[in-house]
Amino acid sequence: MLQPALVLEKAVPQDLNDLSALEQQCFSADKLSRRQLKHYINFEHSLLLTAKLAGELVGYGLLWLHQGTRLARLYSLAVSPQHQGQGIARQLMSELETKAGEFGWLYVRLEVAKRNTSAIGLYKRMGYRVFGEYQNYYADQDDALRMQKCVRKLSKQAVLHPALWYQQTTEFTCGPASLMMAMASIDSGCMGDQILELQIWREATTIFMTAGHGGCHPFGLALAAERRGFAAEVAVNTSGPIFLDGVRSAQKKQIMTLVHEQFQQECEYRDIPIHQTDVQLAQVEKWLSQGSAVLALISTYRLNGKKAPHWVLITGIDELCLYLNDPDVEDNQNPIDCQQVPIARADFEKMITFGASKLSALVVLYESF
Known part of the structure; x- marks a missing residue:
């Protein structure tokens, strides 16, 4: 007698009851609630696939498709106990990878319990590699392995600048956190901790922003790096004070202008080069190939829907993507999602300008000789 064919298809609202029952059957902890499953069926940034035999739901796989990036994350994978060992998990994974690649995502990442040797074996056979824990x-309290697979072919000619990752400890210290990663990528003894993070912020802050704490000025970050023994230069596409878009208070504008002028004068005194130019990806690639660390100011709108300036560290570039270490972990994110984040070149070119003035800025670090 022929076995019924396994049917893989996108989940629909009518699957909710069966998905919820399968979740209860497969997991004793870390379960997705019925409300979460309903959300993921309809959410535009997730892909929930079902596996059915003769109309019976026997498994599902859920990918989280990160907005503004080319990174997908396997959020959950389940196969009913009665149908395990039949290759259903492998077929689900393969189809999820295919769909992720078709949607333009480059990587699939996942976490798996260290004691789950059968799942680890499956992932390794499918080409996933362990890159963290x-x-x-x-x-x-079980430990987890972090695994990753490229689901679209990337160039072997990628220019990389490997860097340790550091998570900012406040909502306003992305600049110092990115600078700490940059310094540590050149000198591994320079990572530091929150004390250094806040110290750099005090040195580099513009004092004010539209609301809340001030952002870090590229000149201020370059000066902070130079004080710690690194050579630095800045590329910025304006000669005037920055971050004034949306600042209504004349007093705040006056103070931010004064801070800008002070930073500029000190950069000139310390012979820190300032290039007035738009960001050029060819130049970024050249800096990375020379072993320099490159910090970039981006707008977070394409990442989280918020129009805020944000500093990240560029860790690689190839013909498809740039790769970023992002020090900020959103509430719905895992730190794994913020390391070596692939961003398509076209997306990055839209992210690299901020505000009505289309501000762009890079800080480049290298060894001081």
Whole structure:
């Protein structure tokens, strides 16, 4: 007798009851609630695939498609106990990877319990590699391995600048956190901690922004790096004070202009080159190939829908993407999602300008000789 064919298709609202029952059957902890499953069926930045035999739901796979990036994350994978060992998980994974690639995502990442040797074996056979580990990751305190696979072919000619990752500890210290990653990528003994993070922020802040704490000025970050023994230069596409878009207070504008002028004068005194130019990806690639670390000011709108200036560290570039270490972890994110984040070149060119003035800025670090 012929076995029924496995049917893989996108989940629809009518699948909710069966998905919820399968979730309860497969997991004893870290379960997705019925409300979460309903959300993921309809959410535009997720892909929930079902696996059915003769109309019976026997498994599902859920990918989280990160907005503004080319990174997908396997959020959950389940196969009913009665149908395990039949290759259903592998077929689900393969189809999820295919769909992710078709949608333009480059990588699929996942976490798996270290004790789950069967799942780890499956992922390794499918081409996933271990690149990190989380301690006490799950509710039962089990550790997790972090694994990744490129689901679209990338060039072997990618120019990389490997860097340790550091998570900013406040909502306003992305600049110092990115600078710390940059310095540590050149000298591994320079990572530091929150004390250094806040110290750099005090040195580099513009004092005010539209609301809340001030952002970090590229000149200020370059000066902070130079004080710590690194050579630095800045590329910025304006000669005037920055971050004034949306600042209504005349007093704040006057103070921010004064801070800008002070930073500029000190850069001139310390012979820190300032290039008035738009960001050129060819130049970024050249800097990376020379072993320099490159910080970029981006707008976060394409990442999280918020129009805010944000500093990140560029860790690589190829003909398809740039790769970023982002020090900020959103509430719905995992730190794994913020390391070596692939951003398509076309997306990056839209992210690299901020505000009505289309401000762009880079800070470049290299060894001081």
